[in-house]
Structures are given as structure tokens and as C-alpha cells.
Amino acid sequence: MVFSPDKNKLTLWLRSFLMRGRCSAFMALTILLSSAAVAGNNSSPNTLVAPQAFVANAFGGETPKPKVLWLKPALQDNIAKIMDHKLPALRLRYWQEADRTAWILEEIGKEEPITAGFVVEGEKLLEANVLIYRESRGWEVKYPAFRNQFAGAMLEDDQSLSTNIDGISGATLSVNAMKRMARLALFLHDHVLSKGRKS
Amino acid sequence: MKQLIKSTVSAIALAATVGTGVAAQDSMPSKEEMWKMLLAQQEQIKSLKAQVEALSMEGVPVAQADREKLNELSVQVASNTEAVEATTAAVETAMSGETGAAGWAANTSIGGYGELHYNGGDADEIDFHRFVLFANHRFNDWISFASELELEHSLAGDGKPGEVELEQAFIDLNLTEGLGLKFGEHDSHTFRAGLFLLPVGILNDTHEPNTFYGVERNNVEKNIIPTTWWEGGFGMRGQLTQGLSYDLYYTSGLSVPTDGSKAFNIRSGRKKVAEAPAENGAITARLKWTAIPGVELAATFQHQSDLTQGAMDADANLIEAHANIQKSGFGLRALYARWNIDNAQAEAIGRDKQIGWYVEPSYRFALSSDLGEFGLFARHEEWDTEAGLNLDSNNKTTTFGFNYWPHENVVFKFDYQSQQLGFGADGDDRINLGVGYQF
Numbered sequence: 001m002v003f004s005p006d007k008n009k010l011t012l013w014l015r016s017f018l019m020r021g022r023c024s025a026f027m028a029l030t031i032l033l034s035s036a037a038v039a040g041n042n043s044s045p046n047t048l049v050a051p052q053a054f055v056a057n058a059f060g061g062e063t064p065k066p067k068v069l070w071l072k073p074a075l076q077d078n079i080a081k082i083m084d085h086k087l088p089a090l091r092l093r094y095w096q097e098a099d100r101t102a103w104i105l106e107e108i109g110k111e112e113p114i115t116a117g118f119v120v121e122g123e124k125l126l127e128a129n130v131l132i133y134r135e136s137r138g139w140e141v142k143y144p145a146f147r148n149q150f151a152g153a154m155l156e157d158d159q160s161l162s163t164n165i166d167g168i169s170g171a172t173l174s175v176n177a178m179k180r181m182a183r184l185a186l187f188l189h190d191h192v193l194s195k196g197r198k199s
Numbered sequence: 200m201k202q203l204i205k206s207t208v209s210a211i212a213l214a215a216t217v218g219t220g221v222a223a224q225d226s227m228p229s230k231e232e233m234w235k236m237l238l239a240q241q242e243q244i245k246s247l248k249a250q251v252e253a254l255s256m257e258g259v260p261v262a263q264a265d266r267e268k269l270n271e272l273s274v275q276v277a278s279n280t281e282a283v284e285a286t287t288a289a290v291e292t293a294m295s296g297e298t299g300a301a302g303w304a305a306n307t308s309i310g311g312y313g314e315l316h317y318n319g320g321d322a323d324e325i326d327f328h329r330f331v332l333f334a335n336h337r338f339n340d341w342i343s344f345a346s347e348l349e350l351e352h353s354l355a356g357d358g359k360p361g362e363v364e365l366e367q368a369f370i371d372l373n374l375t376e377g378l379g380l381k382f383g384e385h386d387s388h389t390f391r392a393g394l395f396l397l398p399v400g401i402l403n404d405t406h407e408p409n410t411f412y413g414v415e416r417n418n419v420e421k422n423i424i425p426t427t428w429w430e431g432g433f434g435m436r437g438q439l440t441q442g443l444s445y446d447l448y449y450t451s452g453l454s455v456p457t458d459g460s461k462a463f464n465i466r467s468g469r470k471k472v473a474e475a476p477a478e479n480g481a482i483t484a485r486l487k488w489t490a491i492p493g494v495e496l497a498a499t500f501q502h503q504s505d506l507t508q509g510a511m512d513a514d515a516n517l518i519e520a521h522a523n524i525q526k527s528g529f530g531l532r533a534l535y536a537r538w539n540i541d542n543a544q545a546e547a548i549g550r551d552k553q554i555g556w557y558v559e560p561s562y563r564f565a566l567s568s569d570l571g572e573f574g575l576f577a578r579h580e581e582w583d584t585e586a587g588l589n590l591d592s593n594n595k596t597t598t599f600g601f602n603y604w605p606h607e608n609v610v611f612k613f614d615y616q617s618q619q620l621g622f623g624a625d626g627d628d629r630i631n632l633g634v635g636y637q638f
Binding site: 046065088089091092107108110111112136139140143145146149156158159160164167168169170172173176 | 217287290291294308333335337340343345371373376385387389401405407409410430438441442444484488489491492493495523526527561565567568569607637
């Protein structure tokens, strides 16, 4: 390591930081952070809302019995128009009470799946929740400032959302995944309710 | 009625046979076959249950033997329902790739982007500028690997125009997930080590072609920052609270030439972690505020103790700040970046100060769900790599054009740029065309 002793423009604290061992300073920082870590928090930070808690909250604290929607080929074709792919499942569980439904969906953002919960009533999204977020970027989709944009959104005839959703710089794929899942929840809600009306 | 009972019993028996037959087969049926069998079996079970219940309700006289048989088969129906449930779960698990050898694949993802450019004017060339593949792997809940391999200009090798470059290859340890490192409700912290992109500017972090306007990346981020810029090292990144994130890294540094026309040229200082000098590293820190959707405000500071890696004595500081706003279709990007280099030789040629800024308003709107989206933009940029001279060394480019996204991850681009270079040199006024993708 070569340092010139006659440099004088660099601020003292920064020079000290550099000259006395940059690596050790960083390691110290890491150790400091790590030592403060053991705070007895055993829950996974990636899980923001437990799926069971989300469903219970969606129905005022009482969880209705889950229903099963079989993803028949024709339905999968419609799903693919929204998601750009079929769902890798044969069926989907959902929860319903009167004309309110709750859905837990999963879609890959950039690299990792995002698990999100949606509550739909009538034809509108009541709320969008991120239940588990695993991506290393785009944390902002977890927070109310982003999620609250979905409240009141409806599905247009062309299956787009009726309201504008402002994105997050650097997290385009995560934002798009959330928008696709919101559209799918609205579509599936309409599907199960119209199916119920016919039967 | 006896006939009905017998046919019911036979049908239930058939359903039971289908259930056990599936399990007995040596070779697994295809997904489609499995799907059809499951549907048929479910329907049969549903229907037969209903028939059995109806018979009981109507008080139809049923022989004791048939009644016992029915009870027995009811148990079998319940058993088959469980078998269907288990089979469905197994098929779904196989579909999601979460088991056996496929489990490795489920933890590995690939992605990429690419862009083909046509540059008119003086360049008058067509070039597949970038072909990039990502390969990422998650080892467990808190340790992951990410990489980015790029082929630039299509053809690499001796005397060829292109290069194969490793732009990213790093390990992330999510200390919040793995060790519970957490100080408040909304913070999280990740330790990163390896070769990675430095957190500076707008494009250095996010440069997939569908995420920005203009065929070519802007000159300010190219010549001042200099994008795409990666180094080897380690550090911390994470969130401090809702919408406020940080990055703090110690990495290898630039190694600029000290003579010739490229002396103290920042872009020429990138050694790309290829047997690069490691005598003088750099510290980079960024704070980013994104509390309002569609709004990003960020500032980066970098200090390097010797930009020449021991050839001279040239400590250097980079400051960069930007706003990146996209609200309801209206967009605005504005960025300012500046290097201060403490060296007499750099000062003599005016390269002790290197400054650039740009502003880029835009408007994006949906054509329809089938046709995709369209966006218009204009950009004015000024950059000066010899700003210390206080002479006419400033370069200017004004660009306007459009992006068309038939799909959110596919883009076609057109722009026209008008350029005015320093010291009265001719600029390159030209049109640019591009097509790009990301997946």
C-alpha cells in the first residue's frame, strides 16, 4: 500500500480511515452490525405477513373455508393472456364470503418469486399485500406507499388496470409482476363469481 | 333399483381402480393424461357420492350386503379422494420444480438483455452492441450468487471489435435474513463480496434497454461516471427505513493513463477487474430515497486515494446526484456528476475537474393492451472532461426521439441527436435506431 505523506486536501477523517486499514474498517463495521444482530428475532424478515393472517384480516378476523378453483385448460389460456404464462399448478385455493374473495398469488419479479395477497370485493381491489418478498432490489413494493395505489383498481375490458400505478426505478420487473398479479386476482374474482351466478 | 345400486358400486370400484392404477404404473403419465384422469376421477367421486346419499335419503330398500358394500366403497371413495389430493400435490410439486434433481434448477435463474443499434451520421454502422446473460443461484434463504456475462459488439477476439466481459459475479449474504441483523422495523442489511456494479448514476445500476430512452446511453454517464462501471470488492447494502436505502463498498479503483491523449481520462481508467492493479482502492457510498412511488432521489460519493495506482500521486473524489421521476406517464431524469482530481499534471491539462449534467423530460402512454406503450423524450446533456482549463472545452448533445414497447420487456427506439463538441470540433448529428429486450 503506497500513500503519500504530503497530501493535504483529503479530509482528515477520511484519510485516517484509508491509511489505517480500509479492510479492517469494513470488517469492523460488519462485525459491529453482526454483533447487534442477535436480537432474538426468529421470524423470517422476508415474510412480511403470514398468509393465514392475511386471509383472516381479509374477512374481519374469521377465515372462511378455502375453496378450490381447478385451472382447466380454457381458464389457463385466459390466465396466460394476463400473466404471459400459465400457472404452474392444477388448482388454486381461494377464500370467499359473499362477493368478497381473497387470493394468494406468486410471480417472479426479476429473479425471485413474490408472494402477494389480494382482496377483491364487487369489481374492485380492496387491497394488495406483499406477503413474502425475496428479491434483492425493489423493496419499495412492500410498503403502503406503493401498495395503496392498487386500492379501488378495476379490470378494464382489455384486462388492463383502471388506475395508473407509478413504478419504482430499478425494480421494473417487480412492479410489473405486482401489476400482473393484481389483474389476475380481479379476473379470477370475476370468474368464480360469474360461475357461481350461473350454477 | 338393484341395477342402479350395482352400477353405482361398479362405477365406484372403477374409480378406485383408476386411483390405484395410476400409482401402479411404472412410467408416469404425461401431465395432460394425469390432468384428464384427475378431473374424471373427481367428477366421478362427486357424482357417486351424490347418488349414494340420494339413495339413502329416499329410503330405498338396500340389501344388507349391498349396504355393507356401499359403506366399504364410501370409505374407498374417501381414500381415493385423499389419493387424488396427494397425486395432485405431487404433480404440482413436480410442475414447480421444487423436488429432487429439479430442486437445483428451482434455485437457479437465468435472464438477460440485448440491443441492436444502427447509428447514422459519421458512424453509419450497425452493431449488436450488447448481448448479456444473467445466471443466478440461491444457495439457501440468505446466501445467493448473481452474475452477468456480456458479449459486446458481437464478435470478440484478437483484432475483433468486441469483448467478452464478466460484468457481475458476487455473493450476497442477507444478514437480516440469515442472522437476524435488524435494528428497527423496516431496516435490512446485506453483505456483498465479489465483482459488482458500483452504485452511481441512473444507468450504471439499471441499464436494460427497455428501461431508458435513447438508443445509446447518454454521454454524461458514459464519460464522467463512467458507465458501465464495475469493480471487485466488498461492502454493505440495505435499507435504513421505508424508502431510504444505502450502499457502502470498498473496491478496486480506476487506473487512469498518465500521458498521451487519454491522460487522466476517467473512462480509460476502467480495468474491469482483469488482473487489475489493486494498490489503491476506492470507497463508494450512496444514499437513495424512494419513499414516493415513481420518485428516486440519490447521491453518491466516491473517494480514491490514487487514481493512477502508484504512477503518480492523484487522490480523487467523485460526487454524483440525480433525480429519476416517473409519475402518471410524465418522466424527468436529471443528473449531475463531477470529479475533482488532486494532481498537478491533471491540473495542467484541465483534467483535474471533469463535470457533466443532463436533463431528460419524457411522456409515456399506453396505445392499447394489444399494441403496447409509446413514449416521447428529449434530452440535453453537457459534459466537459477538461473543465479545469476554463476554456471552450464543453461538449453538448441534444437528443429527441421515441421508444415503442410492444411488450413491457421489448423496445424499439428512434432518436435524432445534434452534437456540438468542445473547441469548435465537429459533432456527429445523426439518427439512431435500436431494438432491445430483457427477460
